[in-house]
Structure formats: structure tokens, C-alpha cells
Amino acid sequence: MPKENFELLVKQTRTHRRFKQDQAITTNQLESLIKLARLSGSARNCQPWQYALVNDPALCDKIFPHLGWAGYLSEWKGPASGERPAAYILCLLNQNWLKGTDKEAHFDLGIASQNMLLGATSQQLSGCRIGAFSPKLADLFTLPDHLKLELVIALGAPAENVVLEEMASPDQVKYWRDENQVHHVPKRPISEIIVNVDLR
């Protein structure tokens, strides 16, 4: 793949929080994302994550009220009916498979989720990683003790515009929405994230 094509895919892979809810996501589509997660690197090669796929609208409706959306948009309580996710991937940490630390497990999940979200973009879908959810979400299900729900990936065909902008100062990290409901995300300048380190 030409490098420019991948760079464009990365640029297009933005977190979206409003979706075309009536555009269904098939089980095949979800499985194609799990295939990408499966091919991710894993610390100690232990591959401790399992995934539950949800695209049934009634179950999506049960999941939605337990999710926290966009911490910095304090006035906004999440997507309205019609703009909610069409599917979810529930990311479950299998404690029996984990060989290292929790930190390593979450490092692995960062890798796997990026494969999935880049893959979603390549299918004209998008998503949002949600780590802020009510403990009641896991209570919806009969999960064995060794499986721990740690992340929800919400998915759908995106129905909002997201633009990146250069961060004005190192503490100006909050994303924001303008009057046209365009979502702005400040990114640190490249000159600030590359550091020179001097030899002793």
C-alpha cells in the first residue's frame, strides 16, 4: 500500500459520536474487524482480549443508556435517537489468558482497537472508544468471573464532521463543538511531540 494512502486513512480515522443509526452494520462487517484485532501484536503474545458483537437494535437500545459520552462536552448528553450507534463491540479481558500486567493488556487493546477503527474507516464506518460506562452495563449479561468488560467500541456510519486543529498551548486539550456542530479536536504540534534528548 502506498504510504500516502495509509496516511490518508489515519487522517480519516477520527472519533465520531453521532451516526446514521438506521444504517445497519452486519455481523460479517463486525467479524471483519475482529479479524483485524486478531492480527494485532500482543505483549508476551498472550492475546488476552475477547470480543462480543452486538448489532441487534433492541440490544443496542439496552446498552446505550449506560455509556458516557464526550467528557469535555458537559452540556451534551450523547447522541439523540436516530444518531446513536448501530453496533457495539464489547471488549472483554480474559484474566485466565493474561500473562502480564493490566497496563500491558490495555496497551494491547490500544493496538487492537486501532486496527479495528482503521478497518472501520476503510468500510466507510467509524466509531468511538468508550471507557466511561456504568457498572450496570456488565450486569446486563451473564459474564463468567474471568471476563471483565473494559471497553466498549461504538460503531456506525458517521453523521458529523470532525476537524483537527493545532493546539494553541500545551494545556488547551479540550475538544469543542462550534455553532454548526462541527467537532474540533486540538492536536499537539509535531514540534512539541518530537523531543531532543542529550547524551549524558
Place this chain on the structure above:
Amino acid sequence: MPKENFELLVKQTRTHRRFKQDQAITTNQLESLIKLARLSGSARNCQPWQYALVNDPALCDKIFPHLGWAGYLSEWKGPASGERPAAYILCLLNQNWLKGTDKEAHFDLGIASQNMLLGATSQQLSGCRIGAFSPKLADLFTLPDHLKLELVIALGAPAENVVLEEMASPDQVKYWRDENQVHHVPKRPISEIIVNVDLR
């Protein structure tokens, strides 16, 4: 980008530990990877990682002895001279920028490192994430107290073959090398990483 092209890129993006050491990696190439890291999602959008770029052969030589390679290949002490990485990206956690937990920081670094390693593959390069290194590595540099070296990404033009195979049983996670020095990596079957969860 067609979905098949991205799936192929993910398949090709394997951890490599032997490289064509004399094939230099330019600073421009390293910066192109940091640009991809910059565009990664980040919990609370705090973007707590900074990166130091190393492609000077003399400095690479200083870094190499502090790295741990391939925990499961206990007989192998790492790549021989001529097969060592041509460059490194040192991943430094900026404690002043971090807003959440260490777990979130490492989740973010999983995302960012995957963007970088997929990007490396798109440039016919490859790499290895190394979390096992001696504390003496950080001591080579005059790092301010708020920067903590947490991961080293070794990079180079790959000089070994890596094949994936289906894991035979859930605890058979060790990668191994055959008599032709081909590196085999067992991956859990898709049928085991997708789980059905029942509603209560």
C-alpha cells in the same frame, strides 16, 4: 482505501527482530511516523507521549546492549551485528501532560505505536516494540524528571520471515523459530476470540 488493501497491510505488519542494518532510515522517515502517532486518538485528548528519534549509528550502538529481545527465545540473545535496528523511536511519557491513569497512557501508546508500525510497513520498514530494557538505557540521556522512558520501538528493513499459525490450545502462546530461522507466531482462532454473551 479499499478494505482489502488495509487488511493486507495489517497482515504484513508483523514484529521483526532482524533487520538489514546497513539500510539507513532517514530523519524524514522517522518524522513521517511521528506524524501518524500525532493523529492517534487519546483518552481525555491529553496526548501525553513525546518521542525522541535516533538514527545515528553510533547512538544506535549505545542503545542496543540495553534492550531485551524475544522473551520466549531463551537461547537467542538478540540480533547479531549487521542485523540490528537502523533506528529507534524512544517513547517518553510526559507526566505533566498526562490527565488520566497510567493504564490510559499505555492504551494511547498502543494506538499510536500501531499507527507508526502500520506506517512503517507502508514504507517497506518494520519494527519491534520493546518494553523490556535495562534502567541504564534512560541513564544514557539527560532526561527531565517529568519524562519517563516507557517503550522503545526498534526499526529497520526486515531481514527475517514471520508466519502466523493458528494456536493449537489456549495456553500454547509461545512464538518459536524453525530450523530455517523462520519465526512462527501462534494466534488464537477467531472462533475463540469472539464470545457470545447472554442477557441476564
